[in-house]
Amino acid sequence: MNRPAVLLLTTALALSLSGCAGASESAPESATCPGGKIRMGILPYEDPDKLEPAYQHLAQALSAQLDCPVEVNITEDYAAEVLAMESDKLEIAQFGSLGFVFANQRAGAIPLVSFGDAEGNPTTYTGGIWVPNDSPIRTLEDLAGHTLALGSPGSTSGDALPMSALTEAGIADKVTADYAGGHPEAMLALINGSVDAAQINSQTLETATAAGTFDRSKFRQVWTSKDIPNDPITVRENLPAEFREAVREALLNLAPEDVKRVSAFLDIHPPGPLIPVSVDTYQPMFDLARIMGLTEKDL
Structure with a gap:
């Protein structure tokens, strides 16, 4: 089975984002709005035409919390999303559980939240x-x-x-x-x-x-x-701690109504709030990668 190496994508970074949607205007740069906007990466786990409006809804709610435009970027594939964060093309991103392992190791992705059920419990x-x-x-x-x-x-x-x-x-x-x-x-x-x-x-x-x-x-x-464990939403490690904490709090303050369209793709009914997660939440995925001898090249 051919497993394309993520390193092969470095010469085609322009192709790493298959779609850019959301606010195209920038706000004044601030501690919670570095560069005047926040770029959010989404892995293509479903038809992008279906994912885009669901994540637009979430992004608009997050934008209001942070007073900063949030731009939704549905990446070409799993490897492209890791590469985009590593290359400082994304401030925040949702990764698959295993993709997060490599995003953490290669791009310094820090898990902030995942998707909870109506009682605020973790979902799988x-x-x-x-x-x-x-x-x-x-x-x-x-x-x-x-x-x-x-x-x-x-x-x-x-x-x-x-x-x-x-x-x-x-x-x-x-x-x-x-x-x-x-x-x-x-x-x-x-x-x-x-x-x-x-x-x-x-x-x-x-x-x-x-x-x-x-x-x-x-x-x-x-x-x-x-x-x-369901997908984590992460933030880039090399961003200021004040920004990372602001994003965490903003995500945790989103109402279930703000995330319900995304939750539907993740088989969460009825939807709940986003809940805090840590690297430890995904330890079974780190163990799987180790046992299987997987590296970022397997993306």
């Missing part, structure tokens, strides 16, 4: 592998000799965890696993019958089921991961 999701109902594949081991659609390189549920499961089962080299380009694309490959199996995490499953694009009665799940 799961990775999964699905097959058609009439498939002879009944267990993970049965995937040997078959094709599997993954999401994107560096994805927690769409790459690292299913590949870790295949490795533990001793069949990683017996499965033809290819990246489809994202979670929705992997699911579509299964629906269209172009692969024997596909990774579909619980978030994508919920969104697609609600939209009527995935009929669960025609498919079944043959593998489920352990719970994965």
Whole structure:
């Protein structure tokens, strides 16, 4: 399986941001508004055309809290988001759980908050592998000799965890696993019958089921991961401590109404407030990267 190295992207930094939306005007520079605006990176875990309005809503609420325009940047891929923060192109960013490991190690990303439930408790999701109902594949081991659609390189549920499961089962080299380009694309490959199996995490499953694009009665799940902590929103380490703390407080002060459209993509119903997290919250992902020998090149 080809895993494009993040270092190859350094000559194409201009391509690291696939979309820029939000406030284009700048405010006077201040402690809470360095450079006159805040650039917020979002990983492309869903169709960007669907993500953009949801994050615009969150960004507008955050902008009001900080009295500073917040610009939403949906990055090209997971590696591009890490590179953009490392290159000081983003002040804050939401990373996937595993992507955060490399963002922390490479770009100094500091986790501030994640998405809570209605009671303010931490939320999680799961990775999964699905097959058609009439498939002879009944267990993970049965995937040997078959094709599997993954999401994107560096994805927690769409790459690292299913590949870790295949490795533990001793069949990683017996499965033809290819990246489809994202979670929705992997699911579509299964629906269209172009692969024997596909990774579909619980978030994508919920969104697609609600939209009527995935009929669960025609498919079944043959593998489920352990719970994965939901994505952290992070801030760049080399920014002033006063700014980092202001962003943390602003995010924690957002109402559930401000984040509910994003929470819907993360399978959180009903939505709750953003809650504080730390590096320790994501220690299982650091452990996974170590055990699997993963580095930023695997993005």
